[in-house]
Amino acid sequence: MTRAGLAAARSSTAQLAEIVPKVDNGQWELPSACAGWRVIDVVAHLAALASEAVDPPPPDPALPKNRERYHDLRVDERRGWSHTEVIDEWRRSTPRQLDLLAAAQEPPGADEPVEVAGLGTYPRHLLANTMAFNVICHLRNDLLAPDGPLPFTLPEPTDDQVAPAIDFMLAGLPQMQGPELTATVHRPLVLDLTGPGATTVTILPATAPDGQLTVTSDADSTATRIHSSALDFIAWATTRKPWRDHCRITGDASAATPFLDHLNII
Template structure:
């Protein structure tokens, strides 16, 4: 299944733990590269995600309903922790992240691995791919929002390798047909091949949806229109942290790829 994704998630978590130990008092309130979130808010987000899975609390009947959009749900959870001290934020993350990793380890084999789970606003996936979701979330926030060159912090870590990038890209490609629904589906009218090189390299083709269905994402080269980029850059522009034109090249009829590339926004 996706034991490789679980290993990547564990490695990312270890690096986040090293970053937490390294951050000085003045580092916690620096703005991250995620608009509106400070460094401490980014750790609060990661802790909140772990808690929501391994130690969910009953809904407060007096609390306003969570917004339907997944990104806004994250904002709400972070906002609820803005009054917390750094120690409280880090304590939640340190307590529940190991529990989350242990829970994900139990979803890598047998019937539990193949059982499907629906994540509000994100789509439906086999449970073993939740390890990919964590690998993506930790990699993306650590490497793109916290650490330089885009983030405010500078910690000497090895360059991302295939073992780190590939599970994150796998999650992005699994979510691509589902996360935006018709907004993205209608932009693909001919096969578009994504050629991603470097660590995490892969080639897939995005196929137009059949009537009432979702886009297809299949391995290999299946289209005359090609979008070429590094896989690490795809993590940035595929999540709209950068514009795709900064990193990707279109070969073939650009007018067929541009609406798709302009709309894509994986979370």
Template sequence: MRDAYDEWSVKGLAALGAVQDPPMADTVVSLSDLGEHPMHLLGNAIAFDHYCHLRHDIGAAIARAADLPRDPTVLAATLEWMLAGLPQMCADALDGAPRQPVNLVFDGVAADSWCLTPGDPEAGPRWVVAHGVDDDAPVVRTTAHDFVSWGTKRADWRSTSTGDVDDPRVAAVLDAIDVI
């Protein structure tokens, strides 16, 4: 089994390398219930799958998997995939949430900031995730590692998030996040 994984991972990395440069990188593909994404994010999706499933699924039963290193490059790629997919994968649940922008500030490994903002449901995307913060929006602080867990409903955000989490509008937006 390990030999097959080693063989196919080398081939997979070569294939993913081929979609990192234009025009392939910008070609948008439909990924069923995951939404539509530019091909350059396919490697991020695989990084997400490995990071999430090893540390949060297998890690629930095997401590050695849960304790794997939190590589900043892999975690940043994982976050990029989750945040790119969030508006599409969570669209229906977010439609039921208040139209409240929320800053997501990630501390620790892969520290970064993003803002989840309601879009124009009539003319464009229903919700948008943008790099950076909106100074007027509430702030939720967590770690990128914990976001992988609660952003996929493997844990509750309430146990690892701080900031404006007592605002019921913010809580409703966070409750709507379920990246698959």
């Protein structure tokens, strides 16, 4: 099970909870590093995710199929709320979300496949890693300096916080963009991530016309390699930063460039 994902979600959420009381009214209105969202909108996004986990809304075919546009819509629904109302929703729903994720680590339901609209299908226990990814990504990249506007500091991220987020990203990589990304990989690519969250995986091309990429823990010694820190991977693989500023390629760069140009983990 992914109890490490649950621990990471709790840890990064606790760090966000330390930051929230330090933010003044003016700072809540500053543009975050997430395009189009203010600082308060980032918290509104996390609050919306928590509320939907606790009380899932009924299916609505009119909602955007694109996951990023869906998140924008949920944030837009809260733009008329006061800062206090947004923060209260986040504080109210997040502990319940964490309780649900803890329960999802237990059999028999832990391995049950769960479809996350627009993002793919995952074993229920891995949803804790989804939260771990969301919180650390938004907190470290969109809110806090140097990339975000808030001038507060936290301890450097630990392996225990970063690795579960990377695990979710790698689980989502073959699914989120479907054929668009699959078409960019024709030969194995090794992704070599260092620092907190370090891992090395091989991305294999699809073996059938309607197949997906496969991410394996084996390292193909003959393949083109993409080198990056794991923390930078969270930023550039979500298109927050240009991959060219944070990656080093060894081997045939032309084999890796189309993949890197198209990758966009949500």
